[in-house]
Amino acid sequence: MYRAIGVANAFAAQDWDVTVLAADEAVFGVEGTVDLSLSGQVSPGVRVVRVPFTSGVYARDITQWGWMHARHPELWGVGHGLPFPETGFGDWRPKLAGAAEGVHRDRPVDLTIGTASPSVDFIPGWQLKRRHGVPTIMDYRDAWTIDVFTGQRNPRATKRSERWERRFVDAADQIWFVNEPIRSWHAAKYPMAASRMRVVPNGFDLADGVSPAVPFTPRDADRSLTFGYIGTINVGQFPAEPLLEGWRRARTRSPELARARLVLRGHLGRSGVAGETLDSYLRRAAQEGIVYEGPVAKADVAEAYAQFDALVLALASGPGVTSGKVFEFAATGLPVVSVHEPASAATTIMQDSPAWAPAASMSADDVASALIAGAALARQQTAAARSAAVEWGAQWERGRQLEAGVEGAAELLGGQRRGPRSQKERKQ
Structure with missing residues (x-):
């Protein structure tokens, strides 16, 4: 989530009109690991569109389960993977695609970025690229079919996930990775797309403008470390x-x-x-x-x-x-x-x-x-x-790390520089 917030803020800082598709806030409380302070890190200029998300995989209240989910969880899981081959997230595909179309209809989009995982997050960009020719960037901060610990094929990758990854890679105008090893592995797997791959590293965040730098204070020699x-x-x-x-x-x-x-x-x-x-x-x-x-x-x-x-x-x-x-x-x-x-x-x-x-x-x-x-x-x-x-x-610092990525994204639109402009003229 830090990467997603950082990318949105980096584009907003360069005067882009940024719209983010995100699940309802209630979804993030299901596993009890919510950090509410992160909402305050999102730039005020970023528009958030909530896309309904439901997944029985994360539903712990069994009173909310349907008959098929309770009686035949394996078959139920297979059915939920039909729209997209990603356990727990596949059902989100049609809603994400519909939300992307809605945003583009209301406020024409110049560029899309999907940051994954989950890999279903690449669906909006793929949808608008194939339907409307909108340039798209895959921010591949993780990997889907490659094991980042070994560089070998992920044993959990399926033929369907391999096909979907290739569709995304073929459609992407740029593909970002967080480090060189992950980039090089994907470049070897998809050599025809290697020229569109680049490293856009992670970085640290300024929480409310405050750096995590620790001021120096003299230490008492008798105090334990x-x-x-x-x-x-x-x-x-x-x-x-x-x-x-x-x-x-x-x-x-x-x-x-x-x-x-x-x-x-x-x-x-x-x-x-x-x-x-x-x-x-x-x-x-x-x-x-x-x-x-x-x-x-x-x-x-x-x-x-x-x-x-x-x-x-x-x-x-x-x-x-x-x-x-x-x-x-x-x-x-x-x-x-x-x-x-x-x-x-x-x-x-x-x-x-x-x-x-x-x-x-x-x-x-x-x-x-x-x-x-x-x-x-x-x-x-x-x-x-x-x-x-x-x-x-x-x-x-993350903003510095993302500067080159934002500038490179502008190249997809003819390298146009974005200065102050009216709401109508700003890029989305």
């Missing part, structure tokens, strides 16, 4: 066990780490509720000084970062994994300990940081060494060093 992590904690993606074992070993090797804490903040998976495996992990971690303190609203992240002396960038490993959090971590100016494989795309972001302690591998000893190095950086960092790190991290 607090490491921090802010981000989603997913079983199977968050490197839980390597981090825990590395932290344990660091505590045995370093008196500094023996009295330090690691605070985890963020949502627990997609549901916001820890399952049995994650709950067990958090209980074991708490015995080693790793504590979970709940999610953080986007508007409050700067305040949360200010509670930490260093950060732990714990990511799923894979050459296509960047994570939006790496940019925010970089912007704080705090020392960052990377707990992910060196081949991760996040390495290309952090490698020039003046306050970075990467793990040489995901072995417990290498993770421990990185944590010990991060503690030393936290103790040794001066006001000048913090300032230098903040200055370096400022380059990753």
Whole structure:
């Protein structure tokens, strides 16, 4: 959602007339992971059109289920995938297509952008391109038929999803990816479209204009260090066990780490509720000084970062994994300990940081060494060093990252520059 808000705001900032298609607000509360502060981050000039969305896959109140859903959930699921081959979202296709036609009828559209996943979000652009010739951009911040952890075919990809992806790629005038590995994989898969593919990276957001940069304050030598992590904690993606074992070993090797804490903040998976495996992990971690303190609203992240002396960038490993959090971590100016494989795309972001302690591998000893190095950086960092790190991290602000993408989008319309103009003349 951060990417979607950022893209809409970036175009609005360049005087585009932006209309966003979105589900009803109530939909986002179904899983209990809503951050209401994000609504305030949307530019006042952005018009939002709500498109009704229903999906029994996310309906937890069984009293609302129909007979077929309750008695034959497998057959019911197949039926809901008929409009579009994406579990939980396929039914949205006709409503999105209809909403796009309605917007174009009322206020002719010059350009569409779909940001996915879910991949059904590409339907409005595909619809207006094939029906009306409107240029369209695929903002492919994820992948559908390719596994971003390996670069190989996603084993869950179906023949129908492969066909739909090819339709989208064939229709797109530009295709954006968040990093080079994901772009190159898709370029190899669709060589005829490679010239239309480009990297438009993620970045950190200014919450109400406030940077996540942490002001420097002198540290009391007797005060123990607090490491921090802010981000989603997913079983199977968050490197839980390597981090825990590395932290344990660091505590045995370093008196500094023996009295330090690691605070985890963020949502627990997609549901916001820890399952049995994650709950067990958090209980074991708490015995080693790793504590979970709940999610953080986007508007409050700067305040949360200010509670930490260093950060732990714990990511799923894979050459296509960047994570939006790496940019925010970089912007704080705090020392960052990377707990992910060196081949991760996040390495290309952090490698020039003046306050970075990467793990040489995901072995417990290498993770421990990185944590010990991060503690030393936290103790040794001066006001000048913090300032230098903040200055370096400022380059990753999302608006800056998207500038080239917005300018490139204008090329699809003949490279016309947009200055102040009347509502009628503004591009949509």
